[in-house]
Structure formats: structure tokens, C-alpha cells
Amino acid sequence: xxTIGIDLGGTNIAAGVVDAQGKxxxxxxxxxxxxxxxEEVIADMxxxxxxxxxxxxxxxxxxxxIGVGVPGYFDKKTGVVAFCPNLGWHDVPLCGEMRRxxxxxxxxxxxxxxxxxxxxxxxxxxxVKTSVFLTLGTGLGSGIIIDGKIWSGAHGxxxxxxxxxxxxxxxxxxxxxxxxxxxxxxxxxLIRIGQEAAARHPESSLxxxxxxxxxxxxxxDAAQMGDAAALEAFDEYTTHxxxxxxxxxxxxxxxxxxxxxxxxxxxxxxxxxVRRKVQAGKFFKMLPTGEIVLAALGNDAxxxxxxxxxxx
Amino acid sequence: xxTIGIDLGGTNIAAGVVDAQGKxxxxxxxxxxxxxxxEEVIADMxxxxxxxxxxxxxxxxxxxxIGVGVPGYFDKKTGVVAFCPNLGWHDVPLCGEMRRxxxxxxxxxxxxxxxxxxxxxxxxxxxVKTSVFLTLGTGLGSGIIIDGKIWSGAHGxxxxxxxxxxxxxxxxxxxxxxxxxxxxxxxxxLIRIGQEAAARHPESSLxxxxxxxxxxxxxxDAAQMGDAAALEAFDEYTTHxxxxxxxxxxxxxxxxxxxxxxxxxxxxxxxxxVRRKVQAGKFFKMLPTGEIVLAALGNDAxxxxxxxxxxx
Numbered sequence: 208x209x210t211i212g213i214d215l216g217g218t219n220i221a222a223g224v225v226d227a228q229g230k231x232x233x234x235x236x237x238x239x240x241x242x243x244x245x246e247e248v249i250a251d252m253x254x255x256x257x258x259x260x261x262x263x264x265x266x267x268x269x270x271x272x273i274g275v276g277v278p279g280y281f282d283k284k285t286g287v288v289a290f291c292p293n294l295g296w297h298d299v300p301l302c303g304e305m306r307r308x309x310x311x312x313x314x315x316x317x318x319x320x321x322x323x324x325x326x327x328x329x330x331x332x333x334x335v336k337t338s339v340f341l342t343l344g345t346g347l348g349s350g351i352i353i354d355g356k357i358w359s360g361a362h363g364x365x366x367x368x369x370x371x372x373x374x375x376x377x378x379x380x381x382x383x384x385x386x387x388x389x390x391x392x393x394x395x396x397l398i399r400i401g402q403e404a405a406a407r408h409p410e411s412s413l414x415x416x417x418x419x420x421x422x423x424x425x426x427x428d429a430a431q432m433g434d435a436a437a438l439e440a441f442d443e444y445t446t447h448x449x450x451x452x453x454x455x456x457x458x459x460x461x462x463x464x465x466x467x468x469x470x471x472x473x474x475x476x477x478x479x480x481v482r483r484k485v486q487a488g489k490f491f492k493m494l495p496t497g498e499i500v501l502a503a504l505g506n507d508a509x510x511x512x513x514x515x516x517x518x519x
Numbered sequence: 520x521x522t523i524g525i526d527l528g529g530t531n532i533a534a535g536v537v538d539a540q541g542k543x544x545x546x547x548x549x550x551x552x553x554x555x556x557x558e559e560v561i562a563d564m565x566x567x568x569x570x571x572x573x574x575x576x577x578x579x580x581x582x583x584x585i586g587v588g589v590p591g592y593f594d595k596k597t598g599v600v601a602f603c604p605n606l607g608w609h610d611v612p613l614c615g616e617m618r619r620x621x622x623x624x625x626x627x628x629x630x631x632x633x634x635x636x637x638x639x640x641x642x643x644x645x646x647v648k649t650s651v652f653l654t655l656g657t658g659l660g661s662g663i664i665i666d667g668k669i670w671s672g673a674h675g676x677x678x679x680x681x682x683x684x685x686x687x688x689x690x691x692x693x694x695x696x697x698x699x700x701x702x703x704x705x706x707x708x709l710i711r712i713g714q715e716a717a718a719r720h721p722e723s724s725l726x727x728x729x730x731x732x733x734x735x736x737x738x739x740d741a742a743q744m745g746d747a748a749a750l751e752a753f754d755e756y757t758t759h760x761x762x763x764x765x766x767x768x769x770x771x772x773x774x775x776x777x778x779x780x781x782x783x784x785x786x787x788x789x790x791x792x793v794r795r796k797v798q799a800g801k802f803f804k805m806l807p808t809g810e811i812v813l814a815a816l817g818n819d820a821x822x823x824x825x826x827x828x829x830x831x
Contacts, residue, residue, distance in 0.1 A: 280803065289805065337673055351770075353665065360772020361649055364803045367769040372762045374687040374698075382802055384765075386686075450684045453696075457679040458663075458770055460672020490682045490694055491592065493601065494674045 212514025225514035229329025253308030274516035276321035323350020325512030342468035411436035449484030467502030524826025537826035541641025565620030586828035588633035635662020637824030654780035761796030779814030
């Protein structure tokens with residue numbers, strides 16, 4: 208038995224044929240080119256899936272379902288993508304449109320939930336009943352796994368941890384509110400904090416990036432080289448991230464907290480201060496806390512989790 | 520079949536015999552007098568329970584379990600109250616001590632979780648699978664119900680929504696952190712906000728309470744009478760509470776959000792602005808949201824929920 212998983216991103220479409228253990232057997236790719244009509248994008252999603260099936264040596268008859276991770280909100284009842292800000296999609300009938308090419312049961316979910324589920328099925332949180340996955344990327348994506356399943360809430364609105372109010376009255380968020388956790392703990396947040404720190408340090412090496420766009424990696428690299436502004440910025444960032452994790456513990460107390468996305472590539476350099484600050488900041492000091500670990504599947508999580516959505 | 524529920528408060532011990540439907544058959548009371556040795560307090564808890572059984576017309580042989588709601592942290596594995604700040608308790612062997620008087624299976628949990636569970640078993644959230652209960656009292660107590668059970672998390676640390684970080688760097692909390700949600704949404708928070716508003720309004724009727732302690736009820740009453748300072752304070756308070764509820768929705772998206780505790784006695788006067796501000800502030804504007812309702816059981820929730828803990 209095998210299933211298809213499709214990771215629909217703002218730049219690329221990645222499809223894969225995945226076996227029951229969560230192993231990717233073959234992959235197919237297309238450009239997303241989101242400015243096109245959605246019908247063309249979905250035709251290319253089907254094309255990427257067909258490529259992957261062909262490469263895997265299987266036929267469509269061997270495939271039992273198709274799953275899609277979308278960078279937005281997928282309505283499971285109607286099979287419609289209600290919205291995807293990065294694609295400019297609004298009420299796109301993904302399920303109906305896909306059936307023109309591949310007539311299989313289609314499952315969809317938010318991409319961060321899908322990645323969190325992939326880690327729970329075949330990654331670092333395998334066998335763990337309750338985990339929270341955070342992607343430290345352009346935004347703060349999150350996936351909540353309760354009893355081994357994606358927790359979507361009573362109306363599908365759960366798992367938007369990037370929009371926990373963290374600093375009421377603070378930095379304006381893309382959602383319209385002020386002080387959302389995402390503004391302080393995403394890669395975008397780290398860049399803003401880095402720019403503010405550089406402004407306080409005229410000697411900082413971060414000024415090399417005054418004309419080029421500054422990246423989260425630039426700041427982390429400069430911090431590891433001892434740049435004072437970058438060190439200040441990274442210290443502030445890890446405080447915010449640890450505070451966010453403390454809130455997650457105070458709310459749900461999961462067995463495991465999994466960090467993925469661009470900033471997580473800093474590895475131990477990120478984990479050490481975050482673990483230390485969570486320990487110092489958590490409410491029940493005497494209770495053990497779910498371990499904070501790095502995601503294991505990297506970019507494959509999007510395909511693997513989507514292919515496994517039939518179990519979510 | 521009947522069970523005993525004991526609501527252990529800082530001032531009073533209330534015990535009740537409760538039937539399988541969550542109806543209180545008879546009650547017994549003692550003063551807590553928490554400055555005493557814990558052995559004496561627990562002897563009086565047993566005494567209150569024995570009084571209730573006697574009044575109910577049943578005998579101890581008819582009772583199948585005993586449950587206790589504690590204003591602190593009860594370790595379910597060991598039967599020990601790890602700590603109760605209001606009672607000055609630390610590592611009190613509640614289960615072992617109670618067995619000297621009443622030899623029945625003993626269940627315990629945090630009082631806010633117990634009250635939330637009572638509402639889920641016999642109150643406003645009866646039949647609702649997922650709900651979040653908030654007590655707007657001295658602190659912000661909370662109980663999370665998932666699939667009809669109290670959610671305690673992987674290590675027993677869940678459901679401390681009062682300590683979600685809400686205004687990073689803000690008002691100092693009793694827990695040592697700054698900006699906890701409790702500082703802004705508890706009755707204590709409303710009083711602080713009211714005092715600040717009164718300081719901006721020399722004409723405010725709230726200055727009557729400059730010598731007496733100002734209460735949350737004083738502020739709500741003055742707001743309903745049109746006092747400008749009290750109106751400002753209550754408006755700020757309902758904004759904070761709505762923001763907190765928006766975070767709860769972004770995290771868990773429960774079917775129902777239940778408000779109890781002192782401030783909830785304001786009824787519709789509280790609900791109307793909170794519902795309006797949650798609607799305006801929530802992340803997924805187009806999705807329905809769990810209804811925000813008032814708790815139904817009042818002070819009885821502590822006894823009923825404790826008596827039902829064998830099912831939690």
C-alpha cells in the first residue's frame with residue numbers, strides 16, 4: 208500500500224509516493240507560479256504526483272489516497288481551500304478540481320500541522336502521543352498532536368500558536384492584531400530584532416547587510432562569530448521563544464516540543480539557551496517538562512505528513 | 520451509588536454527598552483554619568464528609584469514592600498535595616492521611632479543573648466534548664476539558680492559563696514572571712486597572728474606596744452607574760479577557776468557553792463586550808467560534824466536580 212503526499216508551497220510543488228512506514232519511494236516536482244489561475248496550479252500538482260508514481264515503479268491502482276499540505280486553511284468538510292495568503296487563493300475547490308486528474312480520496316490540512324504530524328508518524332515524535340511542532344520560518348507555524356492525531360479544534364481554528372497574544376500592544380502582526388507571538392519568534396521576528404540591535408551598535412558586522420536583505424542565518428552566523436549586536440539579538444530571540452514554549456507548557460504540557468523551520472538549523476546553538484530559559488521560566492518548577500528537540504525530517508516532512516493524512 | 524466531593528478552600532471546607540447524576544444530596548462544613556497542622560485540617564475534611572453522609576441518610580458503605588479539589592497542585596501518582604500556596608501546604612500526604620478516617624479510593628485535582636469538570640458533567644458544558652473553564656477570581660483559574668476528561672498534560676502541568684505570557688515585560692506576577700494573563704484578567708487585575716483609572720479621574724466615585732479595599736464588584740457597579748473611570752477600567756478589562764479568549768481559541772478552539780468566579784457575576788454586562796471583542800479579534804474571522812457562556816453551578820461546582828473525579 209502506498210499513498211501520495213503533496214507539499215504545496217509558494218514557490219514549489221513537491222509530490223511523493225510514500226509507503227505505510229512513511230518512507231518516500233519517489234518524488235515529482237513542479238513550479239507553483241501562484242500568479243496563474245488555480246486550475247493550472249492544481250493540474251501541475253496532479254502532474255507532479257503522476258511523475259512520482261511513474262518513478263516509483265507503481266501505478267495509480269496501487270495508490271489508496273492523496274494528501275495535500277496547504278500554506279493556509281483547508282476546510283475538511285467541503286474539500287475547499289478557504290484561503291492561502293501566499294498563493295492568493297480564496298475558496299479554491301481543491302478536492303473537486305483534483306478529481307479531474309486523480310480520482311482518489313483527498314485529505315488536506317495546514318502545512319505546519321502536516322509537518323508536525325509527519326514528525327509524529329515517522330520522525331522525532333514517533334510514538335509520542337502529545338506533541339507541539341513549531342516551524343520557525345517566515346511566520347511561526349504550528350501543529351498540535353493530541354493522542355497521535357492532528358488537533359484541529361471544534362471549528363478547525365486550533366493550532367495557530369503564532370497568534371497567541373504575547374506582548375499586548377506590541378509589534379503589529381500581518382493578522383491585524385498587535386503583539387502576536389509570531390512577531391517575536393519567527394525568522395522574520397529575529398531579523399527585526401537583529402536590525403534593532405544593529406542600530407544600537409554602529410560597529411556591528413550586521414551593517415554589511417544594510418543594502419542586501421538581512422537573513423536569520425546572517426544573524427546567527429554573526430552571533431556565533433561574537434558580534435555583540437547579533438549576540439544581543441539572538442539572546443532576545445531565544446528569550447521570546449522560551450517564553451512562548453513556557454506558555455505552551457502552561458496550556459497543554461505536551462510530551463515533546465519539536466522545533467523545525469529555518470531558525471532551527473542553528474541546532475544546539477538554539478536549543479541550549481531555549482532549554483535553559485524554559486527551565487528557569489516555567490510555572491511548575493518542580494515538575495518535569497516535555498523535552499525540546501529538533502525536527503528530524505526537514506523538507507520531507509511536508510510530503511510524508513500529507514501522505515499520512517488519511518490516518519490523521 | 521453516591522460519592523463524596525470535598526471542596527478545600529482557604530477559608531472553608533465544604534463536603535457533599537453527590538449522586539451519579541451530579542446532584543448534591545447533603546452537605547457538611549468546617550472552617551479550614553489553614554494555620555493549623557495539616558493533620559487537623561484533613562481530620563476536619565473527613566469530619567465534614569461524615570456529616571454530609573449522615574445528613575444524606577446513607578452510610579459510608581453506600582459511598583464508592585471520595586474526591587478533593589485543592590487550591591494547588593495534587594500529584595495523582597503519589598496522592599500527595601505537592602503545594603497549596605493559600606494553605607501553606609507543601610508535600611502533604613492527603614491520600615494517606617485521609618485513609619485514617621475514610622478508607623475509600625481518593626481522587627484529587629486542582630480546584631479550577633474540578634469546577635470545569637463539574638460544568639462538563641452536570642452544568643453548562645454537559646455533553647460538550649471540549650471546553651475551557653476560566654474562574655475570574657483572585658487569580659485566573661482554568662480547567663481544560665478534552666474529550667470529556669480533565670486535561671492534565673503529560674506531566675500534570677497543563678491548564679495554567681493564568682500564566683500564559685500575555686504582556687511580556689508587563690506587571691509582575693506572583694509566579695515571578697512579568698505579564699502573565701492572570702495579572703490582567705483576574706478580579707485582582709480588574710482592581711489594579713480600576714485603581715489606575717481612578718488615579719486619572721479625580722472626580723471618580725471609586726475614590727470612596729481609597730481607604731476601604733476596592734473590590735471588582737465596586738468597579739462593575741460604578742461602571743453600570745456611568746462612572747467614567749470605572750467604565751474605562753471595565754472596558755480595558757474586557758479587552759484583556761477577550762484577548763485571552765482569542766489566544767485560547769487560536770490554541771485549542773474549544774466548543775465552549777465557560778466563565779465562572781466573582782467577575783462572572785456581572786453576567787450579560789460582562790458577556791456582551793467580551794463576545795463582541797472576541798469576534799473582532801479572533802484570527803479566523805470567517806470560522807465560527809465556541810460560544811462564551813456563564814458557569815451554571817456556582818459554588819456547588821467544587822463539590823460536584825470533586826465527587827465526579829472518579830470519572831475524570
